[in-house]
Amino acid sequence: MRPMPTPPALSSGRSAPPAAVATAAEADDEARYAAIARRDRAADGRFWYGVLTTGVYCRPSCAARLAKRANVRFFASREDARAAGLRACKRCRPDADSERAHLIAATERACRLIEAAEEPPTLAELADATGLSRFHFHRVFKDIVGVTPKQYAQARRRERLQDELSAGAPVTDAIYAAGFGSSTRFYENADGILGMRATAYRCGGRDMAIRYSVVPCSLGWVMVAATDRGLCSIALGDSADALEAGLRSRFARADIAAGGEGFESLVARVVDLIEAPQVAGDLPLDIRGTAFQQRVWQSLRQIPAGRTATYGEVAASLGAPRAVRAVAQACAANPLAVAIPCHRVVCANGSTSGYRWGAARKRALLAREAKATAR
Numbered sequence: 001m002r003p004m005p006t007p008p009a010l011s012s013g014r015s016a017p018p019a020a021v022a023t024a025a026e027a028d029d030e031a032r033y034a035a036i037a038r039r040d041r042a043a044d045g046r047f048w049y050g051v052l053t054t055g056v057y058c059r060p061s062c063a064a065r066l067a068k069r070a071n072v073r074f075f076a077s078r079e080d081a082r083a084a085g086l087r088a089c090k091r092c093r094p095d096a097d098s099e100r101a102h103l104i105a106a107t108e109r110a111c112r113l114i115e116a117a118e119e120p121p122t123l124a125e126l127a128d129a130t131g132l133s134r135f136h137f138h139r140v141f142k143d144i145v146g147v148t149p150k151q152y153a154q155a156r157r158r159e160r161l162q163d164e165l166s167a168g169a170p171v172t173d174a175i176y177a178a179g180f181g182s183s184t185r186f187y188e189n190a191d192g193i194l195g196m197r198a199t200a201y202r203c204g205g206r207d208m209a210i211r212y213s214v215v216p217c218s219l220g221w222v223m224v225a226a227t228d229r230g231l232c233s234i235a236l237g238d239s240a241d242a243l244e245a246g247l248r249s250r251f252a253r254a255d256i257a258a259g260g261e262g263f264e265s266l267v268a269r270v271v272d273l274i275e276a277p278q279v280a281g282d283l284p285l286d287i288r289g290t291a292f293q294q295r296v297w298q299s300l301r302q303i304p305a306g307r308t309a310t311y312g313e314v315a316a317s318l319g320a321p322r323a324v325r326a327v328a329q330a331c332a333a334n335p336l337a338v339a340i341p342c343h344r345v346v347c348a349n350g351s352t353s354g355y356r357w358g359a360a361r362k363r364a365l366l367a368r369e370a371k372a373t374a375r
Contacts, residue, residue, distance in 0.1 A: 032074050035060045041143070042312065042321040048075045048094055050086045057081035062092035106130035107144045110137070111152065120153035146315070146323030151291040210251055213259040213267045214240040217274050219361050222337075223247060224259075224267045230284030234270055234337045236357035273338040277305040277369045283339050289330070292323075296330035303344045306373030308366065310348045332356055338365070 035043040043060035050057040051067040075081040078094055088095040110126045126149055127137040141149050212225035223243035225233040237243045248256060269283055299317050303309050315323045331342040343362045347353045355362035
């Protein structure tokens with residue numbers, strides 16, 4: 001095999017003494033080799049690697065046997081790898097953008113089948129319809145959509161049920177129209193599906209008791225609302241009236257009343273999350289969302305005060321590294337400011353990007369947490 005040309009440098013471009021450059025490059029290469037060893041899908045597209053003994057180049061996630069470190073070279077692009085005389089691996093197909101498009105199309109077809117079916121299709125039926133093995137289909141679907149086919153089907157069924165109930169359909173009719181095989185099966189899990197009784201949901205939260213309070217804080221006004229299960233809404237804003245109107249619009253027919261006796265302590269704990277995040281403890285939460293949203297929100301609660309994570313890192317922590325957009329949408333849908341700390345999620349370049357309650361508030365929260373935890 002002809003000698004391997006030196007691959008293009010994968011450095012930041014900053015000037016530094018030769019020894020420092022070599023040390024940094026070696027550290028980067030070791031990190032890349034570690035990504036190959038764990039077959040990290042999140043690293044795909046960031047670099048490619050070649051194996052001198054086989055003459056092929058691969059994606060970091062390639063399932064081929066791990067090559068010895070001494071035989072591995074790294075490349076900034078597949079064009080660089082080809083220029084070095086390497087050929088594409090037939091297993092991971094690093095030169096085939098069309099393969100990803102094919103898998104996305106197959107996943108979209110499976111989603112349409114799930115949405116159109118009266119009863120959720122089995123995994124085998126979905127795999128057959130896409131031409132993939134069951135194991136491969138399940139992995140690809142979760143990678144692209146962010147949830148498993150079963151979780152997606154459950155979420156779509158819940159949405160159909162919500163649509164039917166919102167349109168005023170009788171509860172029993174709505175249950176069957178949404179694809180539940182029996183009313184017994186539904187009522188066994190009704191609270192987990194809707195977050196409240198079906199009749200209450202159908203009536204816009206009727207018979208649902210919500211206590212709330214709007215108080216000033218260093219970020220303007222904060223509205224705190226709770227059911228008997230826990231906090232159902234924490235919102236920040238510039239107007240107490242607007243925050244209250246938003247709550248009443250969301251739960252149009254619920255029994256909404258001022259906090260009353262004992263509610264002040266809960267409100268104070270929420271304010272602590274804003275003013276002193278390093279000492280605030282856990283709060284009881286009444287969290288309602290899709291299966292994927294709840295997974296995202298649970299992941300956000302694991303990010304400690306004073307630290308941040310990128311949307312990509314959150315997606316990777318869920319085992320769905322390509323679901324970055326879905327993670328961003330779940331952050332935007334978060335109904336519980338600071339309790340579910342979506343403000344700790346930033347763009348890949350470190351910028352704060354958007355925030356449901358204002359980018360200025362997001363920057364203020366991050367600065368306050370960084371200062372508090374640095375003491």
